[in-house]
Amino acid sequence: MKIVVVGLRGVPDVQGGIETHCEHLYPYLAKQGFDITIIGRKNFLPNVQQYDYQGCTVLPLAHPKATSLETIAHTFAAIFKAKQLKADVVHIHAIGPAIMTIWARILGLKVLVTHHGMDYNRQKWGLLARTILRTGEKMAAKYSHGVISISHAITAQIHRLNPRQKVHQIPNGVVLPAATTEDPPSAKIAQLGLTDKKYIFALGRFVPEKEFHTLISAWSALPPGSCELVIAGKPDHDSPYSQALLAQAEQAGAIMPGFVKGADLDHLFRHAAGFVIPSTHEGLPIAMLEAMSYNLPIVASDIEPHLEVKLDPSCYFKTQSVPELTEKLQALLKNPEKPQYRTLLADKYDWGKIATQTAQVYRGL
Template sequence: MMPKTPSILILGTRGIPASHGGFETFAEKLALFLAGRGWKVGVYCQEEVERVDQRVRSETWRGIELIHIQVASKGPRATLEFDWQCVRDAARRSAVCLVLGYNGALFLIWLRLMQRKIITNMDGIEWRRPKWGIAARTWFWLNEWIAAWTSHRLVADHPRIADHLSTRRPRKAIATIPYGGDPVTSAPEAPVRALGLEPGKYLVSIARIEPDNNILPIVEAFCRAKRDVKLVVLGTLLDENPYHVAIRKAANETVVLPGAIYDQPTVKALRYHARAYLHGHTVGGTNPSLVEALAAGNMVIAHDNPYNRWVAGAAAIYFTDTDSCSDRMQQAIDDDELVRTCGQAARARAQEAFRWDDVLLAYEKEAYRLLGVTNTEAMAIDDTSPGTA
C-alpha cells in the first residue's frame, strides 16, 4: 500500500551539495529527484571539527534535509565515527536507508536490529585493490559480507559486480543499476585555454591517482614518443606519496598536472574539448568518470578488462600494457575518422545505458519495493508524481 509521504535517508557519502566524487554527485541527483516527486529526503553530511559541540544538526537545502554530523577525528577513524553516528541517528527515524558503499557495514547490524529497511549500493570490490595491506583488505572483505547479509536489497552498478555479489546472496536480492551521465553538447573554451591547452589538442585522464588506475603507465606511455598533443592528468598529487612522486618524475614538459579540479564547468570543458579520454581503471564496476566521458562524446582509450569493455563498448580502443597504451594514443592522435566514430558511439552508449532518469527511477522503484509498493502502483506513481515529464 502506498505510504502517504515516503521517506528515505542517504548514508555513506561526505554529503551534498556535491564537491568530492561520484557518490556525492549521485546522492545529490537522487535527493533532488525524489524530493521533487514527493519524498521526504534526508542526506547525512560529514562535518570535521576540532571539538564536537553539536553532534547532529539539520538544515534544509532545496527541499532536502541535510543532516550534519560533527566528528573530531581525522582520516579513516573520522569516516568510521561518521558512519556510526549516521547509523545511530537513522535508527531513530522511520525511513528507507540507502547506504552508498560498504566500508562501515559493521554498523548496519544496528540498523537491521532496529528494523529499518536497508538498500546498499555495493560499489566496487574494494578488498581487491592492490594499494591495501592485509589488515585493510580483511576489513573490507568482512564488511562486504556483512553488508550483503544485513541489507534487504543490494545494488550492483555493473553486471560483473552483480555476478560477484551472487556468490554472497541469491540473485533475487540483487538489482543492477549503473551510474548516470549528463550529456555535454557544448562547453566554453576559456577553462581549457586557461590551463595552456588548445581544444582538440590534448588527451585527458580524470581519476584518483592510484596504482590500480594505471596513471603511471599512462604517463610513461605518453612520454615514450614525441607527440603533437599534450596529456592532462587531473588528480591530487602528494609529495609524500611515492607513487605520486614517480608520476612527476615520469612526466615531461608536454604533461600537464593541474591537481584535482572540482569545479564542474571546468571539468566538463576539459572532457568536451579533449581529443580522447584515458581510462586506466582495472578494479570496480561502472566508473562515474568513464560514464561522464561517454556522455561528453569522448573517444576513450581504456584498459582492456570486462568492466571497461561493458561500459564503453565500441566507443573505446583498448590497451593491456605500456606499449599498447602508447600505440593507442598515437592511433587516437593520427586518425580523425576513428576519433569521430568513437565519439558517436560514446554518445549512443550513454543514451542507451546511462541516462540519469532511468537510473534514478530504478532507485525509486527499489525504495518503494521495501515500502511494500507493488510494481503496478509504482508505475502509476511514475505517471502522476510531481516532476514527471
C-alpha cells in the first residue's frame, strides 16, 4: 500500500512536534511493508533531491518563502504530486494543511488526517489565519475518510463537528533512551559550561504560546545562584516575539543553545535537574514525553493536553502564573528525586505499538 505523507516540513532533524512525530512513526510503518513517501518543504531539508530516510522516500518540493503562503501552497502541490505517484492514501498532518482535504477528494484520493491540536488557539495567529485553521478542521471532520486524534479533547472536537466521522485516537509516542554510558559532550554542549543537575531545561519553538518569556521571568525570581536555565530551540521565522525573547534571555542570563537534536539533546536531557513546559497551547507534547523518558521531574502548565498525561498534581502550575511557576521551580530544586515514568511510556506511548495501530487504520480505509 502506497502512503504519501503531506503537511509537514520534512524529516529528519526538522524542528517541530509534527516533524518529530513523523520522523519516528514512518520508519516503523516502512518496516511493516508500507511504501512511504514523505513530501517535505525544500528549504527545511538537508538535500534538495529525493533521498531515503530509514526505508521512507523523502521528496523535497519547492514552496513560497512567505510564511502566510508556505503551508497551503506546499500542501496543494504535494497532494497533486500524491495523485501523480498513485497514492493509495494521502495522509495529511495538521488542520492547516487539512484545508486541502477537499482538493484531495476532487483528485479521487483516499484521505486520512491526523489532527495534532487546535492550532487556531495559538497566540501568534490573526483572525484570517484562525479562520483558515478552523476551516481546515471542519474539512477534515466532514470530508476525510478518517481522522487520527492524538488526545481526548481532539476526539471530542471532531465528534462535535461531525458525529459520523471515524475518529481513531492514537497518541504521540516517545523513544526510550538507552540506559548506557554516554559519549563525552560535543564541543557545542561543552562550551555552555553546564554543571550536572544544576540547570532547568526547556525545549521548543520560539513562539508566544510556548510561554518561554514566562519561564524566564519565573526563573529570574529564584534566589541568586539557584540553577541555570537552558532553553533549546529557535524560531521558525524571525519575528518581533523571537527577538524580544532572545533579548529577555540575554538580559536574564538564560542559556539559549539553539536547535539541538541527537546526542546533544540526549546530553541536555540526561544532565538536567528538571524539565519545564509552560505552554498555553499544545496537542500532546512530544517534548514532555521525551522528558518523561529520562525520568526527569517535570513542571507543566495546567492546560488540558498536559493534564491528560496524568502527572502527579503537584507537577502542574496555573498557566501564565509567574509566581506559581517560581514556587514549582523552587520545589523541584529542593526535591530532585526522579520519578519513574518508563513503564507508563512503554505501555502507552511506544512508537512500535502506535505504528501498528496506524497500520490498522490504513488498511481499514
